Amino acid sequence: MADIFISYSRQDRARVTPLVAALEAEGWSVWWDPEISPGEEFDSLISRELDGAKTLIVVWTPKSVDSRWVRGEARDAADRGVLFPVRFDNARLPIDFRAVHTTDLDDWAEDPQSAAFRSLCKALEVKLGAPARPVAAQEKDSRVTVCVLPFANMSGDPEQEYFSDGITEDIITDLGKVSALSIVSRNMAFSFKGATGGVGEIGRQTKASHVLVGSVRKAGERVRITAQLIDATNDAQVWGERYDRDLKDIFALQDEISKAIVAALKLTLLPEEQHALEQRSTSNPEAYKLYLMARQFWLLDNERNNEIVIRICKHVVELDPDYAQAWATMALAQWNLFTHKDLPIDDVQHPARRALALGPNLADAHAAVAAAHRSAGNFVDGLAAAHRAIELDPGSYVANRMAGLCCMGMREYDEAIRYFEIAADLMESDFTAAMFVVQSYMAKNDRARAKDAAAxxxxxxxxxxxxxxxxxxxxxxxxxxxxxxxxxxxxxxxxxxxxxxxxxxxxxxxxxxxxxxxxxxxxxxxxxxxxxxxxxxxxxxxxxxxxxxxxxxxxxxxxxxxxxxxxxxxxxxxxx
Structure with missing residues (x-):
């Protein structure tokens, strides 16, 4: 069965054709029938393909919104949590789909590198994984796919795991800024943490041509990082280096590693990419180290950790008042506390506003704003903020979880399930979003699916x-x-x-x-x-x-x- 089923109005065939071609060029299999309007009749072929497709893209236009067949296919996909809507001509969406995040394609101009189309592809990759590119697509697409495995903690102290994991995540983020590279998602890469399989097998499973492995040893104010870039097709080392530096040089070291990988792969950085790699959320190494610790505590998702996270983040912003990520994480921890402790709502709203002011393009900042809106019972504005966070980073666990919570607050359970399932897929250790899937199915009185989700x-x-x-x-x-x-x-x-x-x-x-x-x-x-x-x-x-x-x-x-x-x-x- 196909990766993607396209639901559209036959009258829009001319504008759907280049969209299908672009998706197939990415490497996904697409089912659509230019000779059969998808809503003419639910014959056995259409029903089979619709039921079997892993995702459904509904193409909303002023014509398709009036089609009860297109709306029916979209509703079926929403019920299964596999709906990905796109829109042309600023079409007025059917009322029951207005809370669903929709990608506007008016400006994509049939350009596969346009921001709107890339955003759609990132969202699809979260649900489907990286596409299996056909040979023709590989020849056309010059991007190199790299899987960055979690760097091993060699510090002799298990509590330093947060530091090695944080370094890994930052390298993944940095390399993701390079347009000539395709980077395996953080969640998929971290699923191989501690794995004993060879690089070739990891490359096969992640469809990566290269795998980056490394280790981190932190002792006092000194840090040693070793890194090797391995060709997954033949296990040959393409590049390797060992760095011994003071902790205060950690940011320059991360830049150096990213640029060395780009150079080893004989790629060229665009000027804006060079600038992006050199931009850091903070220039204070102590603030950075403590922020990584706070984030690790927050990801453990235990109520007892919220006050720890808040204390650490408050100290971090004393060290660097302009550290947007620290403000955002503080707001999210305050939101967790607000649900069961008698706190003023400004404890959530203030750090969220501060994070957004400092990082208007930071997904976590918009997710924090969504949390603040949800705290005030403002689910509509909360969902809008969560949507903006997802546009900036479709792979954001917290943004998808917050979108689900806002949908749940509006009792839009089908959409809530979709976002919670994405969040659960993004974070292998997550159980909270996974349990909200259960609750949403229970609210729909669908006990069979609730039991499956509960298991x-x-x-x-x-x-x-x-x-x-x-x-x-x-x-x-x-x-x-x-x-x-x-x-x-x-x-x-x-x-x-x-x-x-x-x-x-x-x-x-x-x-x-x-x-x-x-x-x-x-x-x-x-x-x-x-x-x-x-x-x-x-x-x-x-x-x-x-x-x-x-x-x-x-x-x-x-x-x-x-x-x-x-x-x-x-x-x-x-x-x-």
Whole structure:
């Protein structure tokens, strides 16, 4: 079956033809039939191709928006989380698709290198992986594909892993700025962390012609980085170097490595690419080192880490007040706290505004703004900010997760599922977005797909809990996953364990209430939730009032009474 199914109006065939050609030149297989309007009838051929396609691109135009067949195909794809809409002539989208991120192609001018088309391709790569380029396309496309494997931490201290991972991610980002290179995604590259397979096999799996391997040894204020660029077709070393530098030279060293790789591959940097490689978020090496640590804590996605992240980021911005990434990460951690602690909303909004002012083209800054809007219950503006973040970086985990949360807040569950699935694919260790997929299917009353999603999420959760038995967020969501799977006894066992590990964690208790709803234990759910509501912050109360997981108990008088008491308590606090 094809990678991409194109849904369009036959009247638009002339403008769809070059789009199909450009997608096929990228290396994807495309199904469309210029002789059959995709909506003439759902015969066996169209139905089979539609069901089998990995993604569907709907081409919205003033003509196609009026086609009930095109809308039907788009809705089917949205239900499966595989919809990628594009638009021409600023077409007014059908009302049920206006919350969906749509790529405008009015300015693409049939140019495969245009910003709009490249953005579409990046989004498709997140869902489909790098395309398997046919020989003809390889001859036409001169880009070299490189997979940057996670640099090994040779510091003798496992806690320094954040530094070697951060160096790797920055090199991936830097090389991604070079138009002559195609870089394997961070998530795919990190899936090979610690793998024992050969470079040739990694190259085959990632479709990379070259693989960069290396190590980092940090001792005090000195750092040693070794790097080798290997030809994946024959295991030959193309380039290699060892660098011993002071930590203060880390930024110049990263520039040097990226430029050396470009030179070894006999490529030429464009002037703007040379400039982009030399641009750094900070020039302060201590701020940089601490930011990498904060980001590692944030990615662990444990409530206990939020205050750690905030403390580190506050120190980082004292060292460098203009460090946009640190402000953005601080805002995201504050948002996590805001949902279950009594904090002023400005604790989220201020660092988000600061991040955006300093980094208007930084995806994380727009994601932070989306979090701030969501904190205020402004889901529409939150989704718009998340869309902008995805335009800047389709591979942003946090942007896709935030888009899903905003869609969930608007009860646009099909779109929420699409974004959450992308987020989960982008971060192999993620379990939160994976569990929001479960919740969204439950809200749609699609228990079969909810169970499938819960089984996948539980696999991730069990790995997290095995490595960190006190990870209360993972345990709490595990209880919910087990309840959806119908594993009542184990869900109760995990719930007991969770209360013992972290008895004062309101977010944990909230997740337990959701699990009890799933098990139809409505009285127990209400009892647990009453305890949460007694101390609920404004952020937590907003979540309680909107969460579809609580719909089974929403009509109970106890629910109305507890939320009314919480609102009154918070109002009295505001009034003095």
């Amino acid at each position: 996948k999420a539980m696999t991730r959760i069990e790995k997290i809990v095995a490595a960190e038995p006190g990870h209360s967020r993972a345990i709490g969501m595990g209880v919910y996953a087990l309840s959806v799977l119908g594993r009542r006894e184990r869900a109760v066992e995990w719930a007991t364990r969770a209360r013992l590990i972290d008895p004062d964690n309101s977010n944990l208790h909230y997740n337990l209430a959701c699990a009890m709803c799933s098990l139809d234990e409505h009285d127990r759910a209400l009892t647990i939730l009453e305890g949460v509501a007694e101390k609920a912050s404004q952020g937590m109360l907003s979540w309680i009032e909107a969460d579809s997981d609580l719909d089974p108990i929403r009509s109970d008088p106890r629910f109305d009474a507890m939320t009314a008491r919480a609102r009154e308590r918070l109002m009295q606090k505001v009034e003095g």
